[in-house]
Amino acid sequence: MIKEIIVVEGKDDTVAIKRAVEAETIETGGSAINKDVLKRIRLAQERRGVIVFTDPDHAGERIRKIIAKEVPGCKHAFLTQEAATSRGDIGVENASVEAIREALENVRTDGMRGESAIAWEDLIEAGLIVHPEAASRRLEMGKRLGIGYCNGKQFYNRCRMFQISREEFEAARRHLDKEEGAGS
Numbered sequence: 001m002i003k004e005i006i007v008v009e010g011k012d013d014t015v016a017i018k019r020a021v022e023a024e025t026i027e028t029g030g031s032a033i034n035k036d037v038l039k040r041i042r043l044a045q046e047r048r049g050v051i052v053f054t055d056p057d058h059a060g061e062r063i064r065k066i067i068a069k070e071v072p073g074c075k076h077a078f079l080t081q082e083a084a085t086s087r088g089d090i091g092v093e094n095a096s097v098e099a100i101r102e103a104l105e106n107v108r109t110d111g112m113r114g115e116s117a118i119a120w121e122d123l124i125e126a127g128l129i130v131h132p133e134a135a136s137r138r139l140e141m142g143k144r145l146g147i148g149y150c151n152g153k154q155f156y157n158r159c160r161m162f163q164i165s166r167e168e169f170e171a172a173r174r175h176l177d178k179e180e181g182a183g184s
Helices: 011-020 035-047 058-070 097-105 120-125 134-145 152-161 166-183
Strands: 005-008 025-027 050-052
Touching: 005 011, 005 035, 011 025, 011 097, 025 035, 035 050, 035 058, 050 058, 120 152, 134 152, 134 166
Parallel strands: 005 025, 005 050
Antiparallel strands: none
């Protein structure tokens, strides 16, 4: 049983979550998240805690940002697009039981306060921005760090938001560089 309430986009996501774990959910009803849903999420966060588990697409990211802004301190679970895609459709409802459990085991807590251990220059040096392979490198680093895929600016913000340590960042970078070296 998961103590926190999991915020998902719709009914099919709830069904997928309940196949994988024993948990309660709040459904946003899609990307048009309204004040009543935010009020329920805020109450859930105060009483039991919240895990935001949205689709790894633009709409899911939009919902995640709204919730993070309106209800600080939530935990976030991320699926890769590969794990959430079936027949061209991207969504939590398409993920395997194992992928959902793994994402929930690797949640990150929103800690937007304070400074980041990772500087913008670190992203440039790691080839995560201003690099011909930046998008694919961010995808792999996002998987390793458990913060999902996003553009360069959002990657920087997530490093800050989830308080990624320099050690975590460097370990993920070494692993990525080693894999790329092996692939050459």
